[in-house]
Amino acid sequence: MNVERLRDRVLPVLVFVVIAVLWQMAATFSGWSPSVFPGPLATAKGMWELIANGTLFMHSVASLFRVTIGFYLAVLVGVPLGMILGRWKSGQHMFNALIQFLRPISPLAWIPLALLWFGIGDKPAIFLIFLSSFFPLLVSTITAVNHINSLYFQVAANFNFSRIETVFRIMLPAVLPQLLPALRISLGIAWLVVVAAEMIAVKSGLGYLILDSRNALRMDFVMDAMIAIGLIGICLDRVIVQLNRIKSVSWGSV
């Protein structure tokens, strides 16, 4: 392993180590009781407890399930809709105001309505996650379609592409390089929103774990849930970044 790779691997870990040391010192010298401000050791002990009895795993799976469903729904609706509006200029003019009006309304503002409409359980949480990813994806797809080089459509017409071929062989590959960052950002937002969504109406998920631990005054569990959220967030991000490595996508970064 050469020096550069060593640096790239070791230094980020070192940062975490330094933060943990500072955290432990703050916890020790703050004078607060461990039940209010647990240090890394107490948190690690709590983490072991949560892993050993399977609670952490169960809640993580519950959260990931909701994010996956909500996010996929947003992709399945937002991307095709964005492609249609991207090509249909008058539709774009018609709906742009509506989209820009709905977009800044935080998904959390929909909580009361979501509860009323979808009741208790996974559905309102999935609805909120869907909303949070849907608008960024829709807007990015429309923008990406607007920026497709018109030459590609002429090539398609020249080689007698059908409408369906134009969508799947021209538009989709042409927007992918711009779409991937949008997927990355909206998946990140979805993961942010799931925690808030799980503080209502459900009895599982990492958001619920935080709320429940707070009620039980187990701040070490609260911090464990936060750590789990961060770790899973990194993993989700990595998955999307890996898509950039596909050769037929990487042309966009040249």
Add this chain to the structure above:
Amino acid sequence: MGFIAIKRLRKEFLERRSTRRKFNGPGVEQGQPLLVLDEIDLECKDGELVCVLGPSGCGKSTLLRIMAGFDSKTSGSVTIDGREVNGPSSENIFVFQHNGLLPWLTVAENVGLGLRHWKDEKARDERVQEYIDIVNLSGFEQHYPHQLSGGMQRRAELARALVVSPEVMFMDEPFAGLDYLTRLKMQEEIINMHEYFRKTVVFITHDIDEAMTMGDRVVVMSERPARVKLDVELTAPHPRDFLSDPELSELRKSVYHELGVHHAL
């Protein structure tokens, strides 16, 4: 077959009223039609390589785009083998100025675009390979366009056009942006390819010597609104030496003259 007949072709663009009237330049009224092509009459025989010359902005590209069906005409007619041109077709392939290759497909996939409906995969791959070999891109089948040089991209696009055996090929300044040597090599390749395939080629350029070197016929267009100013058949065999051949040399001088350069360089 690949006989193109253009009769009394006119093209007007409607100026859009996007700026206020007082900003208009002289002679350009907003909302007034701008005449680009004025009564063009032109015939390209089957298998002919026709070079179209003209000052920049005169409407050469518009003419070519109408011939290929990418633009609509205002009046007149454009027929290929007696059929009116109504839209793009894979019978007539357009070779673009640059970036005509689809960047998410490899060279082989790009060349195979026109053969994508072939059921027999083996025959298709063989034909794609054959044409990649013809344009000297063997070994680059799995490369993406951004990994190729400008000249190689042009050659790949040429292979993509030739592989479908089109009746006509339209080339809109296909060598723009290539360096001088690559340009000469590409000219040579087009001439050889034309000798071999005998397709009708309509080739737009602003390089007079390029037109004189390559064309079976040279068409010179006027300033906008474009008319055909000069339409000469060149019968001299390749390779041509238009400096020592008195006939060619005289013609070259007159073409320079028509385009407003009075001291032929």
